[in-house]
Amino acid sequence: MILTELKKGEKATILNLSGTTELVQQRLLDLGITEGEEVCYKCALPFGGPCMLEVCGQCIGLRRREAKEIQVVRT
Amino acid sequence: MEVALLGNPNTGKTSLFNELTGSYEYVGNWTGVTVDKKVGTLKKQIGQLIDLPGVYALNPISKDEGIASQYLLENRCTSTLNIVDASGLSRNLHLTIQLLEFGKPLVIGLNMVDVAKSRGIAIDVHQLSEELNVPVLPIIARTGKGCRDILDYFSLENQHVSHFSIDYGEKIEKAIENISDLLHEEQLNHRWLALQLLQGNQIVLDHIKTNKGIDLERIQRIIQELDKQIEEVEKCSLARAIYSKRKQIINDILEKVITKEKNSDRTFTDIIDSIVTNKFLGIPIFLSIMYFIFHMTFNWIGTPVSDWLDGFFSGSLSEWIGQGLQAVHATPFIRALILNGLIAGVGGVIVFVPQMIVLFFFISLIEDSGYMARVALVMDRIMQVAGLNGKSFIPLVIGFGCNIPGIMASRSIEQPKERLITVLITPLMSCSARLAVYSLFAGAFFAEYQALVVLSLYVLGVILALVMAKVFSFFLKHEHSVFIVELPPYRVPNAKTLFRSTWDKSKGFVKKATTFILGGTVVIWLLSYAGPHGLNVNIDQSFLALVCGYIAPLVAPLGFGTWQAGTALVSGFLAKEAVVSTMSIVYHAPHSGTLTGVISQAFTPLQAYTFMVFSLLYIPCLSTVPAIYKEVGTRKLTWFTVMYCVALAYIVSLVIYQVGRLMGF
Amino acid sequence: MLFSYIFGILIFGYAALTITRFIKKSRQGRCAACALQKACEQKPNTCSNIVQIQKNEPQLIRNQHI
Structure with a gap:
């Protein structure tokens, strides 16, 4: 399943990031977001706005379009 | 003495800079407050401190990050001070490893130990120092706690050069060796340069280009070859392979130094965030x-x-x-x-x-x-x-x-x-x-x-x-x-x-x-x-x-x-x-x-x-x-x-x- | 009368000084009211012009290039 299919507050493990662009991938790696990390989908802003995630104890904001490229599995 | 202050964005570099130099520079709580290099004189006149924009790695994406990498390439600093956010160690240590590879004397300021503690993260400072083979000084930059120890440390004559090195595996090590041989005209640490080149650091590449004595073509051939091999065997890019290796080492270290208590309370931040980033209320x-x-x-x-x-x-x-x-x-x-x-x-x-x-x-x-x-x-x-x-x-x-x-x-x-x-x-x-x-x-x-x-x-x-x-x-x-x-x-x-x-x-x-x-x-x-x-x-x-x-x-x-x-x-x-x-x-x-x-x-x-x-x-x-x-x-x-x-x-x-x-x- | 002369010279002299200083500083693209005034100005790849910040010295309008 993909990250955005999670419900608010649900946790999942990241399976695959390679769908995102090189630049996004590098930034995500910089922030410690890699395959195998646990991610919590905190909320999403309206009209297709960005979503908020919690990974490794920190919050990040990410566009929904990018988040859709991230494959996860529910834990 | 010239000390470079490096660390991830929003870890309190400028707060520490202000404490150590008695100056007042602009601080704030978001990523990218400092976008320029700033110079200050360390208290007790022991040298100069250079505040740099925050970076996650030495391979820059944005312009402010480029300023930090560029500074290191100028090879002016005699010593580096790496400020590390205790509440996000696993991510922060990626930069620390690259700085250790850089080969200049390094000291780690472990910042926000109070924040980490409130999240139920306890860090064994002594163990961390031993694992990385560098001095680690716990500080709280915002209040100035522990900053004195850093000054005292820089007053010492002999500074410790770490001998920390990661074994990246046979293929990568071989390439590092081959590239290092071609870099003998360079003043900077060859292993570090080679690794940055393998990771595709554009600023380092541009720097190498200015040195006419280096056979750039051969270096690029080595990199391409290795890239292909890694792609075949490990099914990921070369930069990614290096990242993964570092991550593995970091995880091993963290296992020894961190004790986490289960802490699932909704924090103060979560509560405010649920209001100000609310679907409908955010903009109003x-x-x-x-x-x-x-x-x-x-x-x-x-x-x-x-x-x-x-x-x-x-x-x-x-x-x-x-x-x-x-x-x-x-x-x-x-x-x-x-x-x-x-x-x-x-x-x-x-x-x-x-x-x-x-x-x-x-x-x-x-x-x-x-x-x-x-x-x-x-x-x-x-x-x-x-x-x-x-x-x-x-x-x-x-x-x-x-x-x-x-x-x-x-x-x-x-x-x-x-x-x-x-x-x-x-x-x-x-x-x-x-x-x-x-x-x-x-x-x-x-x-x-x-x-x-x-x-x-x-x-x-x-x-x-x-x-x-x-x-x-x-x-x-x-x-x-x-x-x-x-x-x-x-x-x-x-x-x-x-x-x-x-x-x-x-x-x-x-x-x-x-x-x-x-x-x-x-x-x-x-x-x-x-x-x-x-x-x-x-x-x-x-x-x-x-x-x-x-x-x-x-x-x-x-x-x-x-x-x-x-x-x-x-x-x-x-x-x-x-x-x-x-x-x-x-x-x-x-x-x-x-x-x-x-x-x-x-x-x-x-x-x-x-x-x-x-x-x-x-x-x-x-x-x-x-x-x-x-x-x-x-x-x-x-x-x-x-x-x-x-x-x-x-x-x-x-x-x-x-x-x-x-x-x- | 003497007083007027002194005042006149002082005021016009000060005015001329501040304007020339301001124009000089403006060329470097800095705002007198902003907190970044003490920061060094740097274009990418020209790292020789670091502005020195000395502690406890509020008057940092003039850059000392090293």
Whole structure:
């Protein structure tokens, strides 16, 4: 399943990031977001706005379009 | 000794810098506060400390990150100080490893140990130091705790060079060795250079290119070959393979040094976030906060105090000085210069200091609390429509204080196109200097609705900026837009930081008023005092009136076709406050009471509003122009920015005035 | 009368000084009222012009290039 299919507050493990662009991938790696990390989908802003995630104890904001490229599995 | 201060963004580098050097640099709670290199002298005069923009790795994406890597390549520092956020060790250590590979003496400042503890993370500092083979000093940079130990450490003669090295596996190690052999002419650590090249660090590659003695082609061949091998075997890129290896080592280390208690409480940050980034409330909350700030600034605190100051300047103070001048038998020329020129002009600007203090206080509060990054998140959807991303909104908010740091803040935006557009639209942000103009006019015409009128100008500035951004993005090459923002935990703002930040900004405002605005005022006054028929002429016959009379017809369609308004706008190019000081002089008639009174006779409310809109947009001030030039890099684009602002101001003001008139205002 | 001369010279002298200083500083793209005034100005790849920040010295308008 993909990250955005999670419900608010649900946790999942990241399976695959390679769908995102090189630049996004590098930034995500910089922030410690890699395959195998646990991610919590905190909320999403309206009209297709960005979503908020919690990974490794920190919050990040990410566009929904990018988040859709991230494959996860529910834990 | 030159110590480089490096660390991930928003880990408190500048706070530590301020503590260690006794200076005061701009700090805030979001990613990308420091976008430039800063130099300070360490306390006890033991050497210099260089504060660098925050980086996640030495392979830069955005322009501010490039500054840090570039600095290391210059090979000037004798020692490095790596500040590490204790609450996010696993991510922070990636940079630490690269710095260890860099091979200069390194000491780690383990910051925010208090934050980590509150999250249930306990770190064995001694063990960490042993694992990495470098000294680790726990600190709390915001309060200055532990900073002394760092100073003491740098006072020592022998600094420890770490011998920390990761085994990246046979294939990569072989390539590192081969590349290192080709780099023998380089002064920097060969292993580090080789690894950075393998990771595809463009800045390092550019640096190597400048060294003619190096066989670049062979290096690139080695990298390509290895890349192919790794791709086949491990099914990932070379950079990724190196990253994974480091991550594995980091995890091994963390297992030994971290003890985590289960802590699943909803934190303070979670609760606030559930409100301010709420689906429906996010943007209304942001606007309400802005409205509240203006209401405080104008209706509640600022204006009452500033009215009192105004009364004092135009009343008692003028009287006392007048009497004093009489007592020393000053000539009428000097009397007029001091009373009608200096006191009216400079005093006219100084009276707005109370509003500035209140506004600066709230801006500092937003900067230090952590709300800034949330604003970027909330605004992203709207910014996307304009062809930008939420991060571009941060420079715009900073531009509310002064356009120049706003323009510089655009460096933290990843995509070149979005960065350029952000620079181009930041001059439309209503800076604090323009606030003096609004205070004058809104106070005279819209006394009860001051906050609302001023908010409308700020919002108008932002809306026009977004419209222009959309227009510009049609003319620029399409790029994939990216938006990733780190949302730091909220912090109760530090009283000392708030005070210093407010004080510094307010002091800057007063300094500006008493230096070159005073200078400009003297010139304007002289031109209004002298005319073709000698000195002390009727102001309508002065040089000023004659020259600026030519501008008046140009702006007449906008509703303020008087030479007085024309003069104010011309001097406003120097600095926007000069609009106010000039108006004070040209409308200053003896015994006519306060400036507000005179102005409310000279303009209608519609004209006043149009004038405010025109002052908001019409031109970036003299100091902003070179800042734009520095970021955009070409004269042509700089001129374009100035000219489009003038054109936009004219069109928008014209529409507002003519439509307003038709509607019967 | 003497007093007037002194005042006149002082005021005009100060005005001329501040304006020239301001224009010089403006060329470097800095705002007198902003907190970044003490920061060093740097274009990419030209790292020789670091502005020195000395502690406890508020008057940092003039850059000392190293």
